[in-house]
Amino acid sequence: MIQVENVHKSFGDAHVLKGITTQFEQGKTNLVIGQSGSGKTVFLKCLLGLFEPEQGTITYNGQVYSELTINQRRDLRQEMGMVFQGSALFDSMTVEGNVMFPLEMFTKQTKAEMKDRVDFVLERVNLVDAHQKFPSEISGGMKKRVAIARAIVMNPKYLFCDEPNSGLDPKTAILIDNLIQEITKEYNITTVINTHDMNSVMEIGEKIIFLKNGFKEWEGTNKEIFKTDNEAVTNFVYSSELFKKVRQMYIEERN
Incomplete structure (x- = not known):
C-alpha cells in the first residue's frame, strides 16, 4: 500500500x-x-x-x-517496477537483453538464474518466442509486453x-x-x-x-465514476458521445 x-x-x-x-x-x-x-x-x-x-x-x-x-x-x-509511455526499450538489445538488464544491474544472480527468471516473465506476458528479436522487429503491443516483463522481473x-x-x-x-x-x-x-x-x-x-x-x-x-454528479469529472469522462451514452444508461438504471 x-x-x-x-x-x-x-x-x-x-x-x-x-x-x-x-x-x-x-x-x-x-x-x-x-x-x-x-x-x-x-x-x-x-x-x-x-x-x-x-x-x-x-x-x-x-x-x-x-x-x-x-x-x-x-x-x-x-x-519498484516502471512501464514507460513509449516502452523505453534499448534498441541495441534483444528482448531477452532488455528484460535481463535490471537483473544484471541490481542483483548478483548467476547467468543461469537470470536466464530462468527472464524466461519465466516472458512466458508470463505471452512472449515465448521473442527472446532474440530486437525492438525494431516486434509490434507496439509486443513492446509493451516486453516493458511489462522488464518491470516485473525484479518481483x-x-x-x-x-x-x-x-x-x-x-x-x-x-x-x-x-x-x-x-x-x-x-x-x-x-x-x-x-x-x-x-x-x-x-x-x-x-x-x-x-x-x-x-x-x-x-x-x-x-462503477462510481459513472454515477458521480461532480461536474469536472463528468466533463472529462463524457467528452465523447460513447461515454455520454454509457452515463445515460446508468441514469436510466437508477431511475
Whole structure:
C-alpha cells in the first residue's frame, strides 16, 4: 500500500500539486486520470521518488520516504517496477537483453538464474518466442509486453505505468489492461497507472483519483465514476458521445 498525505510540489512560482491525500491499495489497479497539466506526471514522479514534495508525506508499506536514508531509498526503488509511455526499450538489445538488464544491474544472480527468471516473465506476458528479436522487429503491443516483463522481473512490490496504452489499437490496449490487472492480482502488487484512456477506466479502474489543476477533485471506483454528479469529472469522462451514452444508461438504471 502507498499512503499519500497532504502532498504539495512546486517548481518556482508554479504550484503543481496542492495538498493531495489518498491511498493506493495493494493487489488493486489504481488509476490516476485528469487533463493535460493537471499534475499527473509530477504526481507519478513523486511516487517514484524522482521528485520530493516540499510538504506532506508518501509512505510505502509503513516506510515514510522522507525519513529514509540514501541506502534505504535505493533499496525501496529496487522494489519498484516502471512501464514507460513509449516502452523505453534499448534498441541495441534483444528482448531477452532488455528484460535481463535490471537483473544484471541490481542483483548478483548467476547467468543461469537470470536466464530462468527472464524466461519465466516472458512466458508470463505471452512472449515465448521473442527472446532474440530486437525492438525494431516486434509490434507496439509486443513492446509493451516486453516493458511489462522488464518491470516485473525484479518481483517488485510496486508497479507504475505511464500511459501504458499510448499508441495502441483498442484491441491491443484491452489486452495490455487485462495483463496489468492479472499481474497485479497474481503477485499482489500495488499498481498505479497514469492514463487518459477511458476504456482503461471502465475495464480496470478499481480505484481512481481524478486530478484537476493540482487538486484531487474526486476519487472512487469505475462503477462510481459513472454515477458521480461532480461536474469536472463528468466533463472529462463524457467528452465523447460513447461515454455520454454509457452515463445515460446508468441514469436510466437508477431511475
